[in-house]
Amino acid sequence: xxxxxxxxxxxxxxxxxxxxLHVFLAGTALAWLAPLLWAIYAALRPYGETSAKGYxxxxxxxNFDNFTGAFTQSNMAHYFGNTLIIAVPAVLLxxxxxxxxxxxxxxxxxxxxxxxLLVFTAGNLLPQQVIITPLYRLYLLVDxxxxxxxxxxxxxxxxxxxxxxxxxxxxxxxxxxNYMRMLPHELTEAALVDGASVWRxxxxxxxxxxxxxxxxxxxxxxxxxxxxxxxxxxxxxTGENMPITSALNNLxxxxxxxxxxxxxxxxxxxxxxxxxYFLLQRQFVSGLTLGANKG
Amino acid sequence: xxxxxxxxxxxxxxVTALASIALAFTTWDGIGFDSIKWxxxxxxxxxxxxxxxxxxxxxxxxxxxxxxxLIPTPLGLFLAVQLDKKIRFSRVYQTAFFLPVVLSMAVIxxxxxxxxxxxxxxxxxxxxxxxxxxxxxxxxxPDLNLWAVLVAASWRHTGYMMILYLAGLKGVDxxxxxxxxxxxxxxWQTFKNVIFPTLRPTNTIVLxxxxxxxxxxxxxxFVFNKGAQGTELLSILVTNNIIGESSRIGYGSAIAVVLxxxxxxxxxxxxxxxxxxxxxx
Numbered sequence: 001x002x003x004x005x006x007x008x009x010x011x012x013x014x015x016x017x018x019x020x021l022h023v024f025l026a027g028t029a030l031a032w033l034a035p036l037l038w039a040i041y042a043a044l045r046p047y048g049e050t051s052a053k054g055y056x057x058x059x060x061x062x063n064f065d066n067f068t069g070a071f072t073q074s075n076m077a078h079y080f081g082n083t084l085i086i087a088v089p090a091v092l093l094x095x096x097x098x099x100x101x102x103x104x105x106x107x108x109x110x111x112x113x114x115x116x117l118l119v120f121t122a123g124n125l126l127p128q129q130v131i132i133t134p135l136y137r138l139y140l141l142v143d144x145x146x147x148x149x150x151x152x153x154x155x156x157x158x159x160x161x162x163x164x165x166x167x168x169x170x171x172x173x174x175x176x177x178n179y180m181r182m183l184p185h186e187l188t189e190a191a192l193v194d195g196a197s198v199w200r201x202x203x204x205x206x207x208x209x210x211x212x213x214x215x216x217x218x219x220x221x222x223x224x225x226x227x228x229x230x231x232x233x234x235x236x237x238t239g240e241n242m243p244i245t246s247a248l249n250n251l252x253x254x255x256x257x258x259x260x261x262x263x264x265x266x267x268x269x270x271x272x273x274x275x276x277y278f279l280l281q282r283q284f285v286s287g288l289t290l291g292a293n294k295g
Numbered sequence: 296x297x298x299x300x301x302x303x304x305x306x307x308x309x310v311t312a313l314a315s316i317a318l319a320f321t322t323w324d325g326i327g328f329d330s331i332k333w334x335x336x337x338x339x340x341x342x343x344x345x346x347x348x349x350x351x352x353x354x355x356x357x358x359x360x361x362x363x364x365l366i367p368t369p370l371g372l373f374l375a376v377q378l379d380k381k382i383r384f385s386r387v388y389q390t391a392f393f394l395p396v397v398l399s400m401a402v403i404x405x406x407x408x409x410x411x412x413x414x415x416x417x418x419x420x421x422x423x424x425x426x427x428x429x430x431x432x433x434x435x436x437p438d439l440n441l442w443a444v445l446v447a448a449s450w451r452h453t454g455y456m457m458i459l460y461l462a463g464l465k466g467v468d469x470x471x472x473x474x475x476x477x478x479x480x481x482x483w484q485t486f487k488n489v490i491f492p493t494l495r496p497t498n499t500i501v502l503x504x505x506x507x508x509x510x511x512x513x514x515x516x517f518v519f520n521k522g523a524q525g526t527e528l529l530s531i532l533v534t535n536n537i538i539g540e541s542s543r544i545g546y547g548s549a550i551a552v553v554l555x556x557x558x559x560x561x562x563x564x565x566x567x568x569x570x571x572x573x574x575x576x
Contacts (some may be wrong), residue, residue: 021377022384028374029391035450036394038417039406056420097300104297116301118566123308125503125562127511129533130555133547134314135307136537137325166307169300227399229514234538245399249518252405259408259415266405270398277397281390284397288455289462 043067043263050260066264074255076244076268083243085157087225090164094221095214098169102176103202107188117177124170128230135163139235155237163235164225172217175290179213180206213290219280220287223273244269312555318548325544338549349550352527355441356557359448359528360509367449368501371456376486378457379464389461393454400451404518407447408434437525444519444526452508456501463497464490499565506561510554529554 042055044062053060070076101120105113139154148156183206191201207214232246239250248269256262277284319338323331342349374392378385395403410417411433418433419425433443467490475485513530516522522531529550536547 018382021380021382025374025377025382025384025388029388032391032450032454033394035406035410035417039409042409050415054420054425055415055417097303101297101300114570116297118570119301119309120304121569122562122566123304123312125507125565126308126312126558127507127530127554129511129513129530130315130551130558131308131311132533133537133544133551134311134318137544138311138314140325162303163307166304169304170308173300223397227401229399229401229517230534233517234534245401248401248405259412262405263409266402270402273397273399274394277394285393285458285462288458 039263039267042260043267045260047258047260051258055259066260067268070256070261070264071268074251074265076251076265078240079242079244079247079251080272082157082241082247083226083245086160086164086243087222090161090168090225091218091221093161093165094168094172095218097165098172099176099207099210099214100202101169101173102180103206105173105177106180107201107206117174120170121174122170124167124174128167132230132234136234149241150238154235155241157241159235160231160243163231164228168221168224172221175217175287176210176213179210179290183209212286215280216283216287216290219276219283223276223284226273315548315551315555318545319552321545323544325542334545338546341546342549342553348527348532352529352532353553355526355528356509356512358441359445359512360506362445363449363452363505363509364502367452368456368505371453372460374453374457375460375464376490379461389457392457395451396454396458398451400514401518403447403451404515407443407450408519411443434520435523440520440525444515448512448515452505455504459497459501459504460494463494467493499568503561503565507558510558 041059042050043066044064045059046061046063046065049060050057098120101116105117136154139159140152142153143151144153144156144158145151148158150156153159153162187205187209188201191205196205226243227245228243229245229249232243233249236242236246239247242250248265251265252262256265318331320333320335321331322334322338374388378389398406408416411419413419413430413432413434414425416425416433419431422431423429424431431439433439471489471493472485475489480488511530512528513534516526516528516531517534520526522528522535533547533550533554536543536550
């Protein structure tokens with residue numbers, strides 16, 4: 001310490017306040033990670049050992065048996081597949097449809113468009129439980145023989161895709177409309193003079209310019225839809241058809257019979273979101289704040 | 296070109312929201328439309344006077360909001376202010392605080408169960424409360440479980456608020472800060488008198504987000520103990536009337552209408568303010 005505080009002229013002197021701040025931040029960060037580290041620790045230990053020695057004890061053996069066990073016994077791959085079937089079309093459709101609304105609203109400035117955007121944004125802010133009872137009934141009423149496995153919207157991947165798209169397009173339309181408004185109007189005006197159709201303006205001029213916002217929203221939507229729990233709990237009745245996040249609830253009773261397996265199963269479920277987060281952290285964060293910066 | 300998305304959104308979100316309101320004044324067994332019967336305010340009077348879970352649920356939703364706005368929100372702001380000081384490892388700290396926001400509420404529920412489990416959990420193992428006779432039942436005890444869940448909810452909310460405030464702080468003009476320190480204001484005075492007032496738009500967002508989160512709270516509690524005694528929430532009551540043993544469509548809708556009414560009190564003024572500003576811009 002004495003060497004640090006020696007009166008050598010430094011450009012950024014290390015003040016005691018800074019050190020204190022680092023100690024505080026590092027301590028808090030560690031405390032923040034503690035529940036996850038605890039889950040990882042439990043998942044790495046054999047159940048026999050923890051039940052004999054207690055969970056707060058030094059490990060004799062650490063291995064990935066709980067992870068492989070949780071993954072194979074409960075057939076988690078199947079549920080990851082279910083999620084993929086729901087999330088990929090839902091993300092793509094949401095982006096396509098909401099960018100169309102945003103384009104329309106931002107380029108043709110009528111009073112009605114503001115109202116339209118208002119409806120979309122407000123819809124996205126509603127708690128899901130406000131609409132779930134009629135939605136559940138509606139899904140039971142719609143017969144789709146031959147189109148979905150269940151013959152209805154209820155208990156089908158299609159039903160989940162539709163509600164995700166309907167619900168999330170509100171937020172995306174709001175963000176994209178704000179983004180498109182900031183693009184110079186001359187761009188589309190020039191295209192209009194050149195005789196480009198509305199579709200060409202949308203697809204070839206405006207949409208490519210929205211790539212950064214679309215990338216941010218795609219990241220955000222992927223994580224949100226992957227993490228959805230509620231829609232599938234209510235709108236899917238067959239356990240086999242559940243996406244992974246909602247399936248976790250059933251699996252934990254059936255296959256994950258001890259805390260070590262539960263920890264492993266929960267962590268395995270978290271892995272895809274963690275990968276996306278670490279690779280695309282910037283996109284994720286900018287997606288969150290894109291919507292929020294406009295106050 | 297806005298037609299298809301609008302129809303989909305309006306049909307699945309707004310028509311159903313209106314249907315919730317309509318169904319709240321009826322009873323229906325769900326079999327055929329002719330069994331729908333108009334009952335006026337019966338569902339509401341029953342809810343307000345006769346349901347032992349309703350007022351606790353309202354109270355818990357309110358507590359949820361109060362706790363989120365009083366503890367993790369200021370903590371998130373505090374962390375954001377510290378991390379905005381161009382310090383080293385700022386990204387590392389941010390990643391740690393923000394990590395829970397990326398996880399699903401269901402996963403968070405399972406992770407925290409490992410902390411709270413009365414027999415094998417971290418807390419009871421550490422304080423020796425996992426012996427018979429000394430049990431502290433964090434999940435089952437109705438005096439404790441709401442607070443236990445709220446710790447997990449706050450764990451996530453802090454990182455979310457930190458990110459929103461960090462984005463807000465990035466937009467603060469650095470010359471404001473310089474001017475303030477030239478005037479001899481200390482760090483706290485600068486924050487209180489200069490920085491915080493310019494964060495007003497962020498504060499509005501934070502308030503709306505926090506209220507909506509408190510109204511939407513569901514997954515965490517469902518995973519924890521299915522909203523059993525001590526953790527009842529409006530969202531849980533609605534859902535129990537659909538997938539629970541007693542499926543009462545009209546009654547469940549009445550609870551949804553209460554939830555809708557509270558949400559709109561928040562949503563409408565917020566949207567009016569937002570869009571008015573947009574028109575001026």
